[in-house]
Amino acid sequence: MPPEALTARTSPAQRERPTAIVVVLCAAAFMAMLDVFVVNVAFTAIGRSFPGSSLPDLSWVLNGYAIVYAALLIPAGRLADRHSRKRGFLVGLAVFTLASAACAAAPSLWWLVAFRVLQAAGAAALTPASLGLMLTALPPERRAGAVKVWATTSSLAGALGPVAGGLLVQVSWHWIFLINLPVGLLAFAAAHRLVPDSRDESVVRTPDLTGATVLAVAIGAAALGLVKGDAWDWTGARTLTAFGVAILGVAVIAARISRRPDPVIDPALFRVRTFVWANITVLVFCTAFGALFFSVVLWLETAAGFSEIRTGLAIAPGPLMVPIFAAVGQRMARRVPVGLLVALGNLLFCAGTVMLAVGASTDPRYMTQILPGWIIIGIGIGLALPGMIGAATSDLPRTQAATGSAVVNTCRQLGYVLGVAVLIAVLGSLDGSSHHVRTAFQHGWWLIALAAALSAATALGIRPAQATTTVQRPARGRSRVSARLTRRQ
Template sequence: MDGAATERAVTTTPATRDHSTAIVWILCSAAFMAMLDVFVVNVAFTKIGESYRGSPLADVSWVLNAYAIVYAALLIPAGRFSDRVGRRAGFLTGLGVFTLASVACAAAPTLWALVAFRVLQAVGAAALTPASLGLLLTVLPAARVPGAVKIWATTSSFAAAFGPVVGGALVEASWRWVFLINMPVGVAAGIAALRLVPDLPQRIPVRMPDPLGVLLLVGAIGALSLGLVKSSDWGWTGGATLAALAVAVLGVAAFVARMLRHPNPVVSPALFRVPTFVWANATVLAFCAAFGAWFLSIALWLENVARFGTLATGLAIVPGPLMVPVFAAVSQRLLKRRPVGIVVALGNLLFAGGVVLVLATASTPVHYATEVLPGWLISGVGIGLALPSMIAAAAVDLPPDQSATGSAVVNTARQLGYVLGVGVLVALLGSLDTPATGLLSAFRHGWIFIALVALAATATAFGITPRSRRA
């Protein structure tokens, strides 16, 4: 019996079968917690800035960007780490780091201490995310795997829906509760995982990817983000801005050179010879840049211009994310009659249309029901049609032994898109301490950027229809 068969035999014992539902909830709750943190912090963003007096918007943005940069860069190495030490060990390590870092975030005495602890949070999230999916694939009976993976995949949608409300309610007391709430969830999930999730032996030796390549990727993305978010302070042609952008370009060039020459690169160059994979990554990168900027811009618009409280902002944001799981289901029906590239392009076009509608109707004072809600709902419909389909289609044409790495690359592109979108938005907004009329102009510039990037994603989406008909 080969390794995979042995693993499956282990997972179909009566004891494991009895705990299958609990295992799904344990693993998905941890992944949900890591994603929830992203959306909760968007709502807490303004309060965090107010707590650390004198901190400009560009500095506070690193609470979001530091997390996304490190999470993106470590997803693939963390997946390899879990394969090497054991998926349960990788999951528990990631969960422990994430939980402890969350407590440290809640106690952070300074803004830059908070950013440092967010980096540690990202390390933990990068470890637990691929490990949780890998465990679902190996410790459950074969019949339970498809449903469990669907639940795991939709956790981000529910995190986007519940995150603003949870965050708004917690921030009413203190933004520090946004992080502290992770402690009881993390401890409960860890104890349950130790008791119920099987510790399967590893049968395939896995080499860790090029560590210098990982550092080059982190450095390049960090330099690019720094140049973008500080451009309003340094000037687009200032020496510091140009130096940061130059470091980013050189870092990307060095990363590509290492990828082409290293015997065990972070990403195999062979993946980028598959057209569907390339177009899917380009689309995900552009779409998520638009989405990351869009979500943050609406939260900031409601809190700083409409003068909504944090709980009211969270409740106002909920309707858009609620459209995502509904229209993700609709997209599955559309895919039976139309190529995936057409469905994804339609979703991106609707997303851009929602942004344009807000752009065209926004005014001060803000009228949420007529100026924000319609466009916000339409953009949510577009996200539901586009995002699940483009991510699922990315790995369809890849060889089976490359599909896991390919999926990790797509999720890395997703996180990088968030970093770029937030960086450009912060650069365009400048300071929030300006009159409402000045903020309206700044937000309009941000929404124009978001709409243009979403239209670019519409164009690239046509290239992701795979040759294969595999689901």
């Protein structure tokens, strides 16, 4: 990479504090992910605050956030690359923090959804900028470890989020948003002082914002069709129109990517083999994960009759396995190819979900029917997730750091949207006998297990070039396509 392609302004104090920089950037990413897990646990309490809200309507508290987050990640990453990664990070953090306060004050369900959309816009700005800043601020020998730490923060959020959500909901669900205020303010002040700025001076065009809008409409239409399909009739005009809009949107995005000089995604990225297979795996994995986490929370609070705090405590053991086995996976990665390690983790994810489906009964028993499978799922995620995220950008040049990470996170959010939407479609209204409810959840878990098995198969295509060349020939650590990406910039 030519040195003039990237600028990073650092003071001596900033260069001496790489650990502090990692902590600050990961703290902001952690806050954005924590909010997702906390809202899952508070879902039932939010529904009680807005009487008459159906499960499909309430699902937009989750899906509205995920759709906008997914649509804006890539253009936000490109804008940060072009203008200022630090400015993009700070603006995103400020918007997210202020929107959190607005969510806490929301007077109705749809106002809450609207403020969640604003939250998502802030998260979409800070997430790719945080990884881009990390990769440009740290010395080369610390980057790989820092990326894995950054990826694992979502796992830690998953471990703490349910418990924190359960505790906060005991006071009021409004506190799940208010807790972001002190964290956001502290992270803003620390980032402003410690984190050096950087940008890619070779990026001269504004990204395709129209394409990003079309992407949001397409994702929203697909989610709407899946969530409302049962109520509208799967072959009804409204459902078919929603799916038609989604298909048309995908076609428009594909055309704009291939023809425009400033596409929302650089098509050259998709000629990097590891990038493609890692993103496919992330998409399928997160579809399974998004559906599974939400399903287990609903199962505990509806079928098992757990309170929010009890649900949070019951959820915690699975996510607690993730950072532990992420560390185990990092040691295994020295001897086991990353694609094989990710496949192993996803197979464990599949096996744990099968255990949930087989063990489900009309009289749920947490210790014997839920906990064993849930722990195995957490172990599998710990082995798979850091490898997926790290491999996705390993063969890309640093000039594409923020944009590449934005694509990865877009796939994550797309997966969450699809997972929640498909789960809502499978579960229906959850009205009826306990036998009907059990059967609905079993159907959902079998579909999730199938998605996890598919993600294990696609993981075998993850074969980073750097995995075999970095030790002996660091100068050749990236693929030829990555080099072409740099020259194109």
